[in-house]
Each structure stands twice: as structure tokens, then as C-alpha cells.
Amino acid sequence: MVDTNELLSLDELEAAGNIRTGRKHVLSILVENKPGVLTRVSGLFTRRGFNIDTLSVGPTDDERVSRITLTLDGALHPIDQVVKQLHKLVNVLKIKDLEPTETVARELALFKVSVDGPTRSEIRELAEVFRGKVVDIGKRSIIVEITGERSKIEAFERLVRPYGLVEMIRTGEVAISRGRDET
Amino acid sequence: MRAVDAIMECLKAEGVDVVFGYPGGANLPTYDAFVDAGIHHVLVRHEAGAGHAAEGYAKATGKVGVAFGTSGPGATNLVTPIMDAMMDSVPVVFFTGQVRTELLGTDGFQEADTIGLTMPAVKHSFLITDPRELPRTIHEAFHIAGTGRPGPVVIDLPQDLSKVDIPYEPITDVHLPGYQPRTTGNQKQIRQAARALASARRPVIYAGGGVVLGNASEELRALVREGGFPITCTLMGLGAYPAPDPQWLGMLGMHGTRAANYAMDEADLICAIGARFDDRITGKLSEFAPRAKFIHIDVDPAEISKNIPAHIPIVGDAKQILPRLTDEYRALEADRPRLDAWWQRIRTWQERHPLAYEPAQDGGIKPQSVIEAIYTVTGGEAIICSDVGQHQMWSAQYYHYPEPRRWINSGGLGTMGFGLPAAIGAQMGDPERTTVVVTGDGSIQMNIQELATIRQENLPVKVVVLNNGYLGMVRQWQELFWQERYSHVEMNTYGGEDAFPDFVKLADAYGIRGLRLTNAETLEDDLRAAFAAEGPAFIDVRVTRNEKVYPMIAPGEAARDMVG
Numbered sequence: 040m041v042d043t044n045e046l047l048s049l050d051e052l053e054a055a056g057n058i059r060t061g062r063k064h065v066l067s068i069l070v071e072n073k074p075g076v077l078t079r080v081s082g083l084f085t086r087r088g089f090n091i092d093t094l095s096v097g098p099t100d101d102e103r104v105s106r107i108t109l110t111l112d113g114a115l116h117p118i119d120q121v122v123k124q125l126h127k128l129v130n131v132l133k134i135k136d137l138e139p140t141e142t143v144a145r146e147l148a149l150f151k152v153s154v155d156g157p158t159r160s161e162i163r164e165l166a167e168v169f170r171g172k173v174v175d176i177g178k179r180s181i182i183v184e185i186t187g188e189r190s191k192i193e194a195f196e197r198l199v200r201p202y203g204l205v206e207m208i209r210t211g212e213v214a215i216s217r218g219r220d221e222t
Numbered sequence: 223m224r225a226v227d228a229i230m231e232c233l234k235a236e237g238v239d240v241v242f243g244y245p246g247g248a249n250l251p252t253y254d255a256f257v258d259a260g261i262h263h264v265l266v267r268h269e270a271g272a273g274h275a276a277e278g279y280a281k282a283t284g285k286v287g288v289a290f291g292t293s294g295p296g297a298t299n300l301v302t303p304i305m306d307a308m309m310d311s312v313p314v315v316f317f318t319g320q321v322r323t324e325l326l327g328t329d330g331f332q333e334a335d336t337i338g339l340t341m342p343a344v345k346h347s348f349l350i351t352d353p354r355e356l357p358r359t360i361h362e363a364f365h366i367a368g369t370g371r372p373g374p375v376v377i378d379l380p381q382d383l384s385k386v387d388i389p390y391e392p393i394t395d396v397h398l399p400g401y402q403p404r405t406t407g408n409q410k411q412i413r414q415a416a417r418a419l420a421s422a423r424r425p426v427i428y429a430g431g432g433v434v435l436g437n438a439s440e441e442l443r444a445l446v447r448e449g450g451f452p453i454t455c456t457l458m459g460l461g462a463y464p465a466p467d468p469q470w471l472g473m474l475g476m477h478g479t480r481a482a483n484y485a486m487d488e489a490d491l492i493c494a495i496g497a498r499f500d501d502r503i504t505g506k507l508s509e510f511a512p513r514a515k516f517i518h519i520d521v522d523p524a525e526i527s528k529n530i531p532a533h534i535p536i537v538g539d540a541k542q543i544l545p546r547l548t549d550e551y552r553a554l555e556a557d558r559p560r561l562d563a564w565w566q567r568i569r570t571w572q573e574r575h576p577l578a579y580e581p582a583q584d585g586g587i588k589p590q591s592v593i594e595a596i597y598t599v600t601g602g603e604a605i606i607c608s609d610v611g612q613h614q615m616w617s618a619q620y621y622h623y624p625e626p627r628r629w630i631n632s633g634g635l636g637t638m639g640f641g642l643p644a645a646i647g648a649q650m651g652d653p654e655r656t657t658v659v660v661t662g663d664g665s666i667q668m669n670i671q672e673l674a675t676i677r678q679e680n681l682p683v684k685v686v687v688l689n690n691g692y693l694g695m696v697r698q699w700q701e702l703f704w705q706e707r708y709s710h711v712e713m714n715t716y717g718g719e720d721a722f723p724d725f726v727k728l729a730d731a732y733g734i735r736g737l738r739l740t741n742a743e744t745l746e747d748d749l750r751a752a753f754a755a756e757g758p759a760f761i762d763v764r765v766t767r768n769e770k771v772y773p774m775i776a777p778g779e780a781a782r783d784m785v786g
Contacts, residue, residue, distance in 0.1 A: 070400075071399075071400060074349070074351075075337060075341075075349070078338070078341065079341060082341055082342055083342075086342050119527070120524065120528055123523055123524035123528075124524050126523070126524070127345075127522070127524055128346075128400070129345075129346040129366060129398060129400050129401045130400055131400050132399055132400045
């Protein structure tokens, strides 16, 4: 007879898929622009035990419709399940699990770096190389805006961190599929 | 007209003739409208009773049930039936009152974020912000609740908005771009499924609650008879196929028959129809039906390949798909292998392991025998509303349901306190039929106040309590899996064997005829007399205390390791 009180080891949990380290997914979700819709979408992820990595929401060219771009880690099978469950939400119009190679994805980040006299120009040079924009300069700090792929933002972060990164803020990715087809 | 009067007009337009509810401050305007509406409103004694009654009504009739509650505590009391309706795909529209819009978000008196509280438990919900939207919202709520995979829909209405004047016009169209249930099924996949069925040597049809919900029982019978297939049903699917039939293997799953579970275990093809491979069915997932390929027919695409990967998925309505599947199958007649060897093997299991129990040695009443007696006395014609526990499983095993919608229980959520209020709804939905509540001494005390509703509505509901003084199912698990460390399962420790409360006196207090049965020899006659008498009855049957539900697949075990 089975002992239901038996504790599972961490290895067993991982083998059972309860600890996930799958590939990254970018979901593009068109929803009706109505109150509470974002809660319904994000709540569904909570209920199914998924951790949303980034999430951004904004209007589309149709004022009745908003687009949610959502990135998360997960093994392929449970993502299918999440997409199917999302489809069941009455306010969800369309979902696409974007193929990374067929997708243009961008993120915006603001970096506040502490500077003194000589390092100020070094940061400005770095920003230029990254096609970033200096949006604020103070006596002891500088704010740089970087737009681009995740890897670029992360690279810039690595470079400026040693100077004294006061804070950083990222929007989360927005993504659109290549070619003529709608995302 | 006042928005609340428009609600009444909308309900009548949807064909609603009975609703269940409880008034309070925030829905007072709505209750004012009930005075002149000409809709039968049933006053329950707890909002959970309203919700479960609406579920019982929906399950018995196939129509959309309706429940009303006020804001705050009224709404939170509805959360359990809302979740229950979600788990069992029951079409119910819940109307909750909400505080005045100026109080929203201020922690006002009896304020609760009903939309937030119920969001993970609904098929959809609406917070009314513009009262002119009410007629459209109500029509869409009924549409969403009753179509596709049915489910609960909540409409939350702030008190002040419910009183304003709005123009009323009946709404008949629906604008829901994000809600387009697929119903027809793909013809290519249906043909593929027919071929698979025709070439299988050990096929099993596995039908679930979706067949009942989709009114596809006749269509299921046609397919099963055409192919001579063995068929088993889930707890929710009982009655989808007539139990007194030679092709019927009995229920499957945790407390299913050995024949049904062994057949699934050895099957080379399983055709699942409106069933969702719940853990109570599959046991240990990795060892479930290891030799089988799966056809999965379901109106909800999210159910397909959720737990078990489907080799042939068919998304759509069973009522539409099954006749086409049967036609395609019939056309393949020449190529079918004979199933004689398979049936022979199944018959051996059935003969060796019939559903049975030991008679009591000391003249006591065995709980299983009570269900058998109810079956005999009602001729299988009653609606059985069960609560949750051992009595539920015995009602599934020992009452043989000949038709769908005669078996009403809380399958997915397993809500104790479901049976009595559900019977109120079922009896009102199908007044000519005998409605029996089978419950336990634990379950009945979760919503026993609804006896007052039964009295007030003068409903001839027969309540049968299988009283063993225990939370029997929990006791069974503690006995089998927790080394007999009995923790808080004895319901009547005060006074020892004298089970309390005294249900006969309690029934009497509610103005309902109560009686106690203790004699196994006269059990059937006593029940017959109690059922034959007019009006409601509350029958406290003292059963042997330590009986267990067998057979059983222990949690996490495989079907072939059934015990008992």
C-alpha cells in the first residue's frame, strides 16, 4: 500500500516536471481593451504555477484592442496548455507563440549610473557605442536610455555596473513577427 | 424602466421560470422587482444553498440555472457553488449585488471584490458599470454559461446602478469576438477515429460528464451498440449509457469496477468522449492504460492532451460528432476484427470480481444495501442527489442509472453540503419525478438549514442519511493510509454509539416527517412506505459503522493494483 505521507526528493520533483527550466517563450496576446482583462490573463498564469518573466501591455491601432507581450520560461508541453487555457478567456481574441528567429523583439531600459568628472565622458562614449541616449546628466549621476534586444541591454548593464549602477529599469519586451503576416 | 425590472424582463426572455436566492442591502432593488415579476423565487437559508440549488436545477433539466446573492458575505457564500459549477461544467448565472459605485474600493459595509474573488472560478464574469449594458450583458451571460463547455458566469451589479431608468429592448444577438466555441469536429479526424475503432482488438469507450451535458446519450448508445464495444463511464457520466446493459462495464476509476479498470489497463484503443482523464480516473499517470492509443472527443480543446496525449483529437460537440463517427464506422464493416476474445476476457473479470459486499453478521444495516433498497423501491426511476463521501461512491456503485440526468453529485470539487440544496433545484426542475438525497451524517450537517426551504416550498424530497457516526471517507483513508491514527473523524463522541444530533427531532423541528431505520430485515418495506407517503421525508438510517468503499485504487497506484 502506498504511503501518501512520503516526501518527494527535489530530484524527483524535477523529474516530474515540477521544476521547470525550458526554453524561453514570447507570447503575443490580443485582448479586448476592457477593465480586468490583464488580471484575468495574469491570474491564469498564477493559477497554473507559471512565472511571468516580462510583461508589457499597450494599445494597438484599434482602440478596442490591446496587445499583451509576455515572456516566460517553460517546457514546450505546458506552454501549449497555457495557450489553450488563454484561448478560453472570453476577452482574449488571438494568441501567438512567437518563433524567436521570425520575430523582432525590443526592450527599453533606463540606467542611472553614478559618475564623477572623468567617468562621465566614459559612460557617454559607451552609450554612443550602444546607440543609447543620454537623457539626464547630474553632478554625480547620469541616466542612459537603451533600446534593443535583451542581450544588448544585458551587455550594457555588465559594462556600466562597475562604475556604480544606482538603479536600472526595464520595460519588458515588445515583439512583432517578421514579414507581411499579422502577429 | 428601472434596471432591476429590465433584469426580470431579460430573465423571462431567457426562459427562466425559477431562481434561487437570498436578499440583502445591496440587492434590495432587485428584490423589489421580484414582487411584480412573475418569476418563482425560492428563498434559501444560505447563499451556498442558492448556488447548489441552481446547479441541481441545471443538472436535472439541462437549462441554465440562476442564483442571486447580495454583496460581501452573500457573494463570498456563493464562491463554493461557483467553483463547484466550474469543476463540473454546470451552466449557472450568478447575480451578486455590489455596494454603491461611490463606495467601491473604500472597504464599505458588506463590500467585497466579488469579481476578483471569483475570477479563477468562473467561465466569465461582468462588473456592470453602465446600467444600459444590463440587457446585453445578461443575454451574453446566458449564452456563455450554456454553450460550448458550460460553466458559471457572474454578474456583479452595484446597488445604485440597479435603480436607474434605462431603455429596455430585448437582445437576441451576441457580439463576442473572443468566444467562438468549436462544435462540428473535423471530418478527417472523425474518419481516422472510425478506422482506429474498426481495427482495434481491445477497444474501450470511456464516456464522461460531457456526454450528459451535451445531451448525446442516444448518440453514444448508437455507437456502442453498432461496434459491440465495451463501455465504461466516469462518476460524472453515470446514466450516459444505461447501467443495466450487457455492454456496460460499470464505473471506472478509484472506486470503479475491476472489469472497467482492467479493461482500460489492457485496452489497445481508448475512445474518450467528454471525459478529462481526471486523477481519480487515471491513478498513476505513467502507468495508465500503457498499451492504448487514445481518441479524445471534447468540446473544450484545452482538455485534449492535457493529462494524456491524444493520438486522434476531435474538438467539438459529442452530439454532432458521434453520429458521424458511427456512420463512418458502419461503412468499414467488412474490415472489423471480431471482439469475442476481448469480451471473453472481460466476462472473466466480471464473473471473478463482481461488485459485492459482505452481509452484516450482527443484523446491522450495511450502507450498500440501503442504496440497493432505494434502487429497488424507486425502480431506478428516481433522481439521486448525493452529497460527498462514502455514500456518494456507494450511490454510484449500487444504484444503476438507466438515463442521464438522474445522477446529480459534486464530482470535481467534491463539495460536502451539495446534495440537499441540489435536490431542491432538481425537484423543481423535474417535479413529477421522485428526488432522493443520499447523504451522510457529516455532509448533511454542512447545509442542513435547507430543510426549511424544502418545507417552505413543500417539496416532496426524500432525504436518506447513511448515518455511521463518522466522516466515513476520511476515516477510511486514515485507516488505510495513516496507520489507523484516527484524527477528528468521529462525529458523535458525546454519548458514544447514540449518533447525534437526533435527526428525527431535527426534521420534526423543520416540520418534516422524520424516521429512524435500524432493522435490516424491514429496511426495504420501511423505505417504500416512507417514499410512498406524501411530502418530504427525512430518513435516518443507522448503518454499520466501519464499512469501507471497495474496490479501490490507492492514490498514486495503477489500475491493476486495485485492492478490496
